[in-house]
Amino acid sequence: MFTRHRQLLLFSVAIFLLSEYTPPPSSAAAHPREPAPITRFRSYLKINTAHPNPDYTTAVKYLTAIASTIPTLRIKIIYLTTLEKPLLLLTLAGSDPSLPAVLFNSHLDSVPVESSKWLHDPFGAHLSPEDGKIYARGAQDDKCIGMQYLEAIKELKGNLDFSPLRTVHVSYVPDEEIGGFDGMAKFVESEEFKELNIGFVMDEGQASPSDEFRVFYADRTPWHMVIKANGLPGHGSRMYENCAMENMMKSIEVITKFRDSQFDLVKAGLAANSEVISVNPVFLKAGTPSPTGFVMNMQPSEVEAGFDIRLPPTADPDLLMRRITEEWAPAWRNMTYEITKKGVLRDYLGRPLLTPTNDSNPWWSVFEQAIAKAGGKLTKPEILASTTDARFMRQRGIPTLGFSPMKNTPILLHDHNEFLKDSVYLDGIKVYKHIIKSLSSFNGTSSSY
Ligand SMILES: [Zn+2]
Structure with missing residues (x-):
């Protein structure tokens, strides 16, 4: 053949x-x-x-x-x-x-x-x-x-x-x-x-x-992350702990703070855009659909959000993974995550992907x-x-x-x-x-x- x-x-x-x-x-x-x-x-x-x-x-x-x-x-x-x-x-x-x-x-x-x-x-x-x-x-x-x-x-x-x-x-x-x-x-x-x-x-x-x-001596590496929040569904009028939407909003708050910390470096002229880790939300999926839009008196049991992440070669991939598992999508808050695309950050000898x-x-x-x-x-x-x-x-x-x-x-x-x-x-x-x-x-x- x-x-x-x-x-x-x-x-x-x-x-x-x-x-x-x-x-x-x-x-x-x-x-x-x-x-x-x-x-x-x-x-x-x-x-x-x-x-x-x-x-x-x-x-x-x-x-x-x-x-x-x-x-x-x-x-x-x-x-x-x-x-x-x-x-x-x-x-x-x-x-x-x-x-x-x-x-x-x-x-x-x-x-x-x-x-x-x-x-x-x-x-x-x-x-x-x-x-x-x-x-x-x-x-x-x-x-x-x-x-x-x-x-x-x-x-x-x-x-x-x-x-x-x-x-x-x-x-x-x-x-x-x-x-x-x-x-x-x-x-x-x-x-x-x-x-x-x-x-x-x-x-x-x-x-x-x-x-x-x-x-250019390096490229930024793309990661695509989808995080999912789970929780008990409930009537739209009720306030209760750990609903899916609340869990997702807490994650988005933490991620936004991290994004701001990186963006502030750029705004202050301390780093170029390509030298920081960018995390940008690209989709949000939530709600219970109805023929006219969404059911308004129901809190959903699942919420999903997608992020485009770009890492400079100096970023530590292990540190980012810890952030994701402990802060951005922690299991204790009923969150799961999937890295749907995980670009390589190190060469075959474990060195950052950059040319001196x-x-x-x-x-x-x-x-x-x-x-x-x-x-x-x-x-x-x-x-x-x-x-x-x-x-x-x-x-x-x-x-x-x-x-x-x-x-x-x-x-x-x-x-x-x-x-x-x-x-x-x-x-x-x-x-x-x-x-x-x-x-x-x-x-x-x-x-x-
Ligand atoms: Zn080209």
Whole structure:
């Protein structure tokens, strides 16, 4: 069974590579003086890889067509689940394959759009002639970096006959926007990944409204908690101890106090939003339904509430569990709880899921110097408020930074009218040339951080 499956996959890969890429119909023709990297970026943006039906096949074909024009760049398509979810891996072999390699990752997919709320077709990649803004879903998150990696390598190979010391891999993975379970999560578990011997990863970051680039050394981890209060039902007129609603309200009071304590730190400027534990109520389920709404003279016997919790990597998961069992949903108050989603907070060695941004991590210094060489400045390293595929690498103990070179740009990921300016995009290619060159020629020890 396995062999037949494997044969089918190899056969499909062959068909895939033989069939030529046909560019999607263009809604805005390239300007005669439009730089070729901008035209290529816009063509990538026109491929609709938004959920729920991302066209991964066309996207991978397009990237493969460009990659095949770069000398010595190896192309591999890996199917971790189905043929509809390819993962593209490009490799530039280093002169010393015994050294850990560097991986540049981006995801192929994007979130859905509400087309009617956009100024331009979200898959038309409209380039505004007056200000150079390119409007498209994925312009910031994260098709920009996927193409910039490729353009940077193309330029390095073309102009300078660049030959790296360490091997450089570039991966394009499916499904990041829906959790990464059929994408990066499976890839890091695969034999192919282990064989790559990855020492350091660059993944996506976020736009920076200031003149400095942002860099992310950790993601916050999501937990979803549902708490349930039980109690005796009773007439709406009666006051008695331990009814379900009363028990739930006491819990909500305690949770609200904790939420305030965290939010106060943010309001006082003592911590960033992503550095505290956020606990936000997302649903409340109570009451006895009636044809016109709810029965008003009855106190219900069950009440449920759901919370979205986000933990920074420094949070102690055991301490939070104690809070939940002893204060937020204590059994003595007839409460139960369920953690319906429990993101991982520690790597395989029990260390917090973060990449050090100091001298203890030699990769950090190399990255920082590369940004300086590119004439750029970095803001204070941050924790990303949401999650990305970077967590899967950090769980394996591989240092990973989130970085997308977009300065003087409003943060528009997942928003209507997502755009990136052509000049910002082109600058990003230059920045990656420095980063790729510096990281791949780093000859120091990198086994630990
Ligand atoms: Zn993203």
